[in-house]
Amino acid sequence: MADKDIFKDIISHCKEYGFVFQSSEIYDGLSAVYDYGQNGVELKNNIREYWWRSMVQLHENIVGLDAAIFMHPTVWKASGHIDAFSDPLIDNRDSKKRYRADVLIEDYISKLESKIEKEVEKAKKKFGDSFNEELYRSTNPRCVETKNKIEEINSGMKNALVENNMEAMKQIIIDCEIADPVSGTRNWTDVRQFNLMFSTQIGSVAEESDTIYLRPETAQGIFVNFLNVQKTGRLKIPFGIAQTGKAFRNEIVARQFIFRMREFEQMEMQFFIKPGTEDEWYNTWKQKRSAWHKRLGFPETKYRFHDHLKLAHYAKAACDIEFEFPFGFKELEGIHSRGDFDLSQHEKFSGKKLQYFDGENNESYVPYVIETSIGLDRMFLAIISASYTQEKVASSNEGEDATRIVLKLPAQLSPIKVAVLPLVAKDGLPEKGKEIFNRLKFDCRCFYEEKDTIGRRYRRQDAIGTPFAITVDHQTLTDNTVTIRYRDTMQQERISVDAVEAIVKEKLDWKNLLK
Numbered sequence: 001m002a003d004k005d006i007f008k009d010i011i012s013h014c015k016e017y018g019f020v021f022q023s024s025e026i027y028d029g030l031s032a033v034y035d036y037g038q039n040g041v042e043l044k045n046n047i048r049e050y051w052w053r054s055m056v057q058l059h060e061n062i063v064g065l066d067a068a069i070f071m072h073p074t075v076w077k078a079s080g081h082i083d084a085f086s087d088p089l090i091d092n093r094d095s096k097k098r099y100r101a102d103v104l105i106e107d108y109i110s111k112l113e114s115k116i117e118k119e120v121e122k123a124k125k126k127f128g129d130s131f132n133e134e135l136y137r138s139t140n141p142r143c144v145e146t147k148n149k150i151e152e153i154n155s156g157m158k159n160a161l162v163e164n165n166m167e168a169m170k171q172i173i174i175d176c177e178i179a180d181p182v183s184g185t186r187n188w189t190d191v192r193q194f195n196l197m198f199s200t201q202i203g204s205v206a207e208e209s210d211t212i213y214l215r216p217e218t219a220q221g222i223f224v225n226f227l228n229v230q231k232t233g234r235l236k237i238p239f240g241i242a243q244t245g246k247a248f249r250n251e252i253v254a255r256q257f258i259f260r261m262r263e264f265e266q267m268e269m270q271f272f273i274k275p276g277t278e279d280e281w282y283n284t285w286k287q288k289r290s291a292w293h294k295r296l297g298f299p300e301t302k303y304r305f306h307d308h309l310k311l312a313h314y315a316k317a318a319c320d321i322e323f324e325f326p327f328g329f330k331e332l333e334g335i336h337s338r339g340d341f342d343l344s345q346h347e348k349f350s351g352k353k354l355q356y357f358d359g360e361n362n363e364s365y366v367p368y369v370i371e372t373s374i375g376l377d378r379m380f381l382a383i384i385s386a387s388y389t390q391e392k393v394a395s396s397n398e399g400e401d402a403t404r405i406v407l408k409l410p411a412q413l414s415p416i417k418v419a420v421l422p423l424v425a426k427d428g429l430p431e432k433g434k435e436i437f438n439r440l441k442f443d444c445r446c447f448y449e450e451k452d453t454i455g456r457r458y459r460r461q462d463a464i465g466t467p468f469a470i471t472v473d474h475q476t477l478t479d480n481t482v483t484i485r486y487r488d489t490m491q492q493e494r495i496s497v498d499a500v501e502a503i504v505k506e507k508l509d510w511k512n513l514l515k
């Protein structure tokens with residue numbers, strides 16, 4: 001099945017099984033805003049917990065923070081967001097659709113990249129074992145020509161963005177003959193910059209009110225509290241401050257479900273270091289964050305690093321961890337070496353010193369910062385996409401239909417950990433089932449259900465990623481055993497009721513994911 005169809009299936013699956021709903025759906029929805037349903041909220045909380053435990057619990061030198069969404073408006077002047085937090089926007093006059101000019105160009109580059117990959121695949125098949133891929137990539141005229149073209153477009157775009165030259169941006173779109181994917185035409189408007197911050201008024205009387213902004217990132221809450229946390233926590237450099245919370249951006253293009261939202265949640269960590277040590281720490285955090293993703297057990301080929309062409313106004317170096325979503329490789333997390341830009345700017349605009357006093361060397365300095373920043377919703381989409389599996393199963397198996405849909409989530413992240421299912425709703429089985437449920441509920445989120453055939457109940461649990469199903473049958477009443485069914489293999493084992501707790505606890509232990 002085409003990846004496009006898979007993406008559609010994932011979106012409908014998210015709705016059908018209570019993961020994600022369109023916001024205000026009964027009023028036809030609000031564009032790029034979503035609500036998390038009964039299963040979505042559990043999965044989201046578990047992903048956040050995985051991040052928090054890895055960052056805060058496992059590092060003795062990282063602490064948490066929960067700053068307010070509203071901040072003094074000067075914060076955004078100092079951070080550069082009022083002047084420079086914008087995206088280049090372009091409209092197609094025929095479809096009336098709006099696009100980010102840089103994204104149109106990046107998508108075009110992706111197409112060129114896949115052209116090269118196709119050439120290489122073809123040659124691989126043709127030449128068999130004697131094929132020298134490296135040599136082929138560097139000498140085959142079609143590969144070389146396409147590669148040069150990509151480099152030329154990339155450098156043109158980099159210059160246009162750095163120089164804020166929107167005419168040059170448009171020229172690239174014209175030169176590459178990029179057409180609107182909807183109308184198929186090249187009838188483009190000029191490119192213009194568009195600020196992404198939402199503003200509102202604070203204060204009850206209109207004349208006295210001030211414009212304030214909904215924060216477009218959580219990071220600034222960390223910077224302005226840098227000294228509060230450092231002093232009260234008696235923290236020594238290097239140390240980090242971690243925070244999760246809502247951020248808001250008036251995104252131009254918002255058509256990829258929860259990939260790009262106007263209200264979303266970030267998980268950010270700012271690591272404060274001594275100037276001069278930034279390269280070492282930048283690499284350390286690249287490696288640590290990559291390991292965090294890989295511990296989830298999805299194929300390693302789904303991740304890649306991408307170095308930034310256009311460095312943001314604050315950055316010294318920056319890269320993205322990209323993930324292969326159903327619509328291609330896209331940014332999942334950013335890792336940025338921000339220098340002392342933010343703290344120095346806040347010193348300048350607030351007139352307050354934001355320096356660290358190093359008692360051992362008797363010196364004060366403005367620390368440098370390495371930031372790791374990941375969108376919780378985007379991580380949610382990555383995890384759902386990687387876990388969503390359609391499997392052919394023998395139709396006799398469990399008496400259910402031949403295709404089963406299963407979310408192969410890491411057990412710690414599953415919304416429901418254990419489903420307790422009496423085989424029939426009579427003969428004392430429900431009572432025994434409830435007894436088991438009431439024992440297990442103190443350890444993890446459980447679910448109890450007695451209606452419908454057992455096969456259908458298993459399928460519904462597979463579809464939300466429940467790793468264990470405990471089935472209570474008549475034998476349970478005589479020998480106190482149940483069957484435990486494992487989601488991924490569908491294998492069933494007969495075990496004693498008393499063993500259930502230990503098995504479940506062992507498999508769900510966070511240590512398995514964190515170590």
Ligand code: ATP
Nearest residue numbers: 249251259260261264331332333334373374375378
């Ligand atoms: P993009 O290039 O995709 O717009 P960005 O480079 O502006 O992203 P950052 O400012 O680095 O993103 O934000 C850090 C992280 O926050 C991103 O890696 C992403 O996971 C998440 N994020 C950013 N914007 C959104 C959004 N509109 N919806 C959901 N998540 C987002």
